[in-house]
Amino acid sequence: MKLLGIETSCDETSAAILDGPRTVLSSVVSSQVEHLEYGGVVPELAARAHLRLLRPIVRMALDQAGIALDDVEGVAATQGPGLMGALLVGFGFARGLAWARNLPFAAVNHLEGHLLSPILTDAGFEPPFLALLVSGGHTELVRSPEWLRYEMLGSTVDDAVGEAFDKVSILLGLGYPGGPAIDRAAAAGRADAWPFPRARLAPGSLDFSFSGLKTAVRTVVERRRGELGLGPGERLPAAEQADLAASFQAAAVGALLARLDQALTAHPTPRVVVAGGVAANSALREGARALCERRGVAFHVPPLRYCGDNAAMIAAGGILRLEAGHRWPLSATPVADFGRLPL
Numbered sequence: 001m002k003l004l005g006i007e008t009s010c011d012e013t014s015a016a017i018l019d020g021p022r023t024v025l026s027s028v029v030s031s032q033v034e035h036l037e038y039g040g041v042v043p044e045l046a047a048r049a050h051l052r053l054l055r056p057i058v059r060m061a062l063d064q065a066g067i068a069l070d071d072v073e074g075v076a077a078t079q080g081p082g083l084m085g086a087l088l089v090g091f092g093f094a095r096g097l098a099w100a101r102n103l104p105f106a107a108v109n110h111l112e113g114h115l116l117s118p119i120l121t122d123a124g125f126e127p128p129f130l131a132l133l134v135s136g137g138h139t140e141l142v143r144s145p146e147w148l149r150y151e152m153l154g155s156t157v158d159d160a161v162g163e164a165f166d167k168v169s170i171l172l173g174l175g176y177p178g179g180p181a182i183d184r185a186a187a188a189g190r191a192d193a194w195p196f197p198r199a200r201l202a203p204g205s206l207d208f209s210f211s212g213l214k215t216a217v218r219t220v221v222e223r224r225r226g227e228l229g230l231g232p233g234e235r236l237p238a239a240e241q242a243d244l245a246a247s248f249q250a251a252a253v254g255a256l257l258a259r260l261d262q263a264l265t266a267h268p269t270p271r272v273v274v275a276g277g278v279a280a281n282s283a284l285r286e287g288a289r290a291l292c293e294r295r296g297v298a299f300h301v302p303p304l305r306y307c308g309d310n311a312a313m314i315a316a317g318g319i320l321r322l323e324a325g326h327r328w329p330l331s332a333t334p335v336a337d338f339g340r341l342p343l
C-alpha cells in the first residue's frame with residue numbers, strides 16, 4: 001500500500017510516502033525556524049507555519065517519491081500527543097484528503113511512531129522489543145510483546161530528558177534547541193568535571209527524574225557566574241561550558257542507561273530500541289550500543305533523520321494499523337494529551 005503520512009505535532013512540518021511499512025519512497029521534514037528567537041516552541045506560531053508549509057511539503061513528498069496524488073492508496077496523520085493547534089492542521093488536512101478521495105485513513109499516536117521508527121531502516125526489526133523512548137516531551141521505558149501492543153514499564157516523574165537538555169542549554173547560554181548544542185559542547189569537555197547527582201528513586205522502580213539534575217546544574221552555573229562576576233548577557237568561559245555540558249550529559253545518559261539495564265534484567269527481551277529526538281545524542285547511542293553488546297541483545301537506533309519528528313514513522317504506524325484492520329471514523333479528532341501508553 002502506498003500511503004501518505006503527515007506529522008505536525010510540534011515544530012516539524014513533515015510528509016512522507018511509504019510503500020508498505022518498510023519502504024520509504026520519500027521523507028520531507030521542515031524544521032520551523034520561527035521559534036529560535038523565543039528559546040522554545042510558540043504554539044500559535046507553529047500552527048500558522050504548518051498551515052503555510054504543509055501543502056508544499058506534501059507536494060515535495062509526492063514529487064520525490066515520483067508518484068501522483070492519484071497513486072496514493074491511504075493517508076495517515078499524527079493524532080497526538082502534541083500541540084493542539086499544530087495537530088489540527090496536519091490531522092484536518094489528512095482526514096479531509098482521505099475523505100475527498102475515499103481512501104483509508106489512520107490516526108497514529110506520535111509515541112507509537114517513534115517506537116516503530118527502526119522499521120524504516122532495519123530489515124530484522126520486529127517485536128518483542130524493549131524501548132527507551134526519549135524526546136522533548138517524553139521519557140518512557142516501554143515493552144512491546146507483539147506488533148501494536150505496548151506495556152509501560154517506567155516514565156519520568158517530572159521533566160522529560162529532552163526538556164532537561166533544552167533547559168540546561170539555555171542556562172549555559174548555548175541556545176535552543178539544546179540537545180544538539182549540549183552534545184557538541186560536551187565533546188570538548190570532561191564528563192567527570194562535576195559529579196552531578198543521579199536521581200535515587202524507589203528500589204526496583206523503572207521511573208526517571210531529571211529535575212534534581214537540572215537544579216544541580218543551575219546551582220553550579222549561578223555560583224560560578226557569581227564568582228567570575230559575570231553580567232546578564234555574559235557567558236561562562238567556553239572550557240567551563242564544555243565541562244558543565246559534558247558532566248550534565250554524562251549524568252543524564254547514565255541515568256537512562258542504568259534504567260535500561262535494570263529493565264532488561266526485570267523483563268528479559270531479545271531486542272532494544274532507543275528512539276525519539278534524544279536518541280540522536282552521541283553519548284546515548286554509544287552507551288546503549290555497548291550495553292546491548294554486553295547484554296547480548298540486538299540494538300536498534302534509527303539514523304539521525306528518523307530520531308526527531310518525521311512523517312515516515314507515522315506512515316509506518318498507519319500502514320501497520322490499517323493492515324491489522326483498524327479503522328477510524330470521520331469524526332476522529334486530534335488529542336493533545338494521550339496520557340500514558342498503552343495506546
Ligand code: KG4
Nearest residue numbers: 135136137162179180277278280281308309
Ligand atoms: O522527538 P523530538 O524531535 O520531538 C518531541 O517529540 O519532543 O525530540 C526533540 C528533543 C529536544 O528536546 C532536543 O533537544 C532533543 O530532542 N535532542 C537531543 C539531541 N538532538 C535532539 N538531545 C540530546 N542530544 C542530541 N544530540
Ligand code: ZN
Nearest residue numbers: 135277308309
Ligand atoms: Zn517526537
